[in-house]
Amino acid sequence: MYLSLEESLTYEFALHWRDDSYRPNLTNVDWTCFAKLLTHNRMAVLAAPILKRVNASIPNEAQKTLKEQIEKYERSASKLGDALTKYLHVADSRRIETVVLKGLWLCEKIYKNLSMRPGGDIDLLVRKHKVDACLALLNEQGVGQYWHNLMHDDYFTRHHLHQQRCTRDLNIWFEVHWALDHPYTLLTVDYESIFARAKPAQLLGAPIREMAPPDLLLSLAIHLVKHAVYLPSLVGRENLPRIILADGMLMYYLDVAEVIKRHVDINWDLTVQLAREWGAVDILGSVLLTCKRYFNAPVPNEVLTALPVRGPWRITKSVMARVAEQELATFDGKRISRFWKLMLASNGAFILRPVRLLETVSYFFPPADFLRRRYGRANIFLRICHLAKAFLQTLRFGWDSIYFGIERYLRLKRLGEIASLFNRLETDL
Numbered sequence: 156m157y158l159s160l161e162e163s164l165t166y167e168f169a170l171h172w173r174d175d176s177y178r179p180n181l182t183n184v185d186w187t188c189f190a191k192l193l194t195h196n197r198m199a200v201l202a203a204p205i206l207k208r209v210n211a212s213i214p215n216e217a218q219k220t221l222k223e224q225i226e227k228y229e230r231s232a233s234k235l236g237d238a239l240t241k242y243l244h245v246a247d248s249r250r251i252e253t254v255v256l257k258g259l260w261l262c263e264k265i266y267k268n269l270s271m272r273p274g275g276d277i278d279l280l281v282r283k284h285k286v287d288a289c290l291a292l293l294n295e296q297g298v299g300q301y302w303h304n305l306m307h308d309d310y311f312t313r314h315h316l317h318q319q320r321c322t323r324d325l326n327i328w329f330e331v332h333w334a335l336d337h338p339y340t341l342l343t344v345d346y347e348s349i350f351a352r353a354k355p356a357q358l359l360g361a362p363i364r365e366m367a368p369p370d371l372l373l374s375l376a377i378h379l380v381k382h383a384v385y386l387p388s389l390v391g392r393e394n395l396p397r398i399i400l401a402d403g404m405l406m407y408y409l410d411v412a413e414v415i416k417r418h419v420d421i422n423w424d425l426t427v428q429l430a431r432e433w434g435a436v437d438i439l440g441s442v443l444l445t446c447k448r449y450f451n452a453p454v455p456n457e458v459l460t461a462l463p464v465r466g467p468w469r470i471t472k473s474v475m476a477r478v479a480e481q482e483l484a485t486f487d488g489k490r491i492s493r494f495w496k497l498m499l500a501s502n503g504a505f506i507l508r509p510v511r512l513l514e515t516v517s518y519f520f521p522p523a524d525f526l527r528r529r530y531g532r533a534n535i536f537l538r539i540c541h542l543a544k545a546f547l548q549t550l551r552f553g554w555d556s557i558y559f560g561i562e563r564y565l566r567l568k569r570l571g572e573i574a575s576l577f578n579r580l581e582t583d584l
Contacts (some may be wrong), residue, residue, distance in 0.1 A: 161189040162400055165196065169409050170451060172201050179396045181211050190217035196405040199224035200271050225270070232269040235259060236359055238327045239277050241296060243361035251289055252279040252350060252364050256332065256374060257410070260358060265413045272406050276328035278317075280374075282350060283333035286318065290331060293320050299330055310559040314338065315551050335377045339518045339548065342377070343528040349374075368418045369426035371563055373435055375414065376442040379407045384511055385482075387466050388475035390441040396449055398479045401486030411442055412450035413505045418451075435529055440464040471513050519545045 158166070164179060171177035174364050190213075198240055199221045206213065206221075239259060246253050258274035266272070281289050298320045300308075311318055313432070314336040321327060325547070336342055349370045356365035380386050383404050389395060389460040399405055415421065437476065440462030446452035447459070481491045519542060526533035526541065567574040 158396060159188075161185055161192050162397065164189065164448065164506075165192050165198065165400060165405065166195075166396065168198065168202050168475065169405060171288075172205065175208070177205065178203065178209055181209060186214050186217035190220040190505050192400065193348060194220055194224045195399060195403045196400060197224075197272050197403070198406060200228055200268065201406075213384055216413055228270045228273055231275070232259070232262065234327055235273055235277055236269060238296075238298070238322075238329075240359045240361045241297075242277075242279075242293065242329070243358065243363060244577045245272075245292055245296070247362040249288065249292065251285050251292065252283060252353070253352060254349070254364050255358055256280055261410055261413075263358060263450075265410070265417055272410075276319075276330050278332060280332045280335075280346075280349075282346070284333055286333050290318060290320065293329055293331070298322055298327065301325065303567055303572055304563070306563055310424040310555050327335040330386065335374055336381055339515050339545075339552075341517060341525045343516075343525070344377075344433045364467045366423045367425075368414070369429050371418075371431055372411065372426055373429055373439055374422070375407075375411050376439045377435060379404070379411065379442055381437045381511075382407070385475040385478045386445065387441045388472040389479055390444055390464050390466075390470055392479070394479075395445065396482070397486070398482060399445075399449075401482040408442070408446055408450055412446040412452035415446065415452045415454060424457060427458060430462060432528065434525060436462050437464050437466065456470075467513075467517065469516075471569070474513060515549065519549075 164181070164184070167177075167179055170178075170312050192239045193199055202221070203225060236259060239255065243253060243255075257535055258272070258276075258278060259269065262269045262271045262273055279289065301321050301323050302319075305319055308318055310478065313338050319333040320329045320331070335344055349366060350364065352367040352370060353364035354367070356363050358365075383399075383402060385398070389398065392398065399408060426439070440459065440543035441464045443452070443462065444456045444459055444464065447454040467475075484491050521541065523533035526537050530537050530541070564574045580582060
């Protein structure tokens, strides 16, 4: 498919950033466009050595755009790194086994550069019964419930996958996960087995538990598709490279590709087995296929054969095609409808993009494979029981959304703060 010069160079940079001999031809580059494209996809730090190597003549405005992201990521890496190290040492002394997800773990272990893509927060995975102890520890360290826009903890405990905490200045955020996705999906992740396979390791000189490569790959793929919800529906689309750029997701795919390149001894048989047991075949299959096709990830063909991407229902595929069209329209500077703005919006109160509610339909009427994974067998009786359970869960979700939404609204009004669900978080990392 057609990519502009700047779009092609963005993929080139991602493919060759480790190669010191790589010298791109930057003649006729639209630097305003290229700088915006790189920063939109979180690639300023990655691009900096390449641009320095070729002594690129970059206009001041584009230089400023790139420099601002680089400096932001350097500040973020420093602040988040200090906060994470402080937490990890105490967590280890209190026997709170902690897996560090994404962000700084990838920066140190995969990219060997803490400023590469530190993220806006620190994602931790702990056992569910350790969440309260983890939150108490963070509170002792000055990381608490200081952003009042969030819903009550009980709402997140019942319906989501993590609790959020931050410092008073809102500059340092922790997300304490007990799961990789919300409970109304077809995933059946065995979290105890993740911790059983995890090995003691060090991050920033502090003790952590490090996931086995199969678990790491699956966690990254699940997180990616949680944001790039369209991928299993559109993995075969010719314009997928532009959709990835439009969504600002290139570094997420590069994370997976780089993990595969650095872990040449990945146990692919176990990876495929876990994808099947967790109900993540479409998720992992679509991510691996994309990483092999566009990022040269060395994924064996037999692995892709073992992880066929069937995609969701037809109506979901149709909606996801519209999602991609809207992302591309925004990317190209075109207007999109208010309806699609709402469907694609994220907010600090509910976390969940409205478009992901499509998953609830498949959760109500799951395939037999899900019933066997969840309940050990599949029959009409279990199907009816699960439908009733899903219905009651949804009623509880609706009631809690109203109840805690009102509680949040009254709390913000009492504090004299804006009560909109779409309050923007302004920080100065």
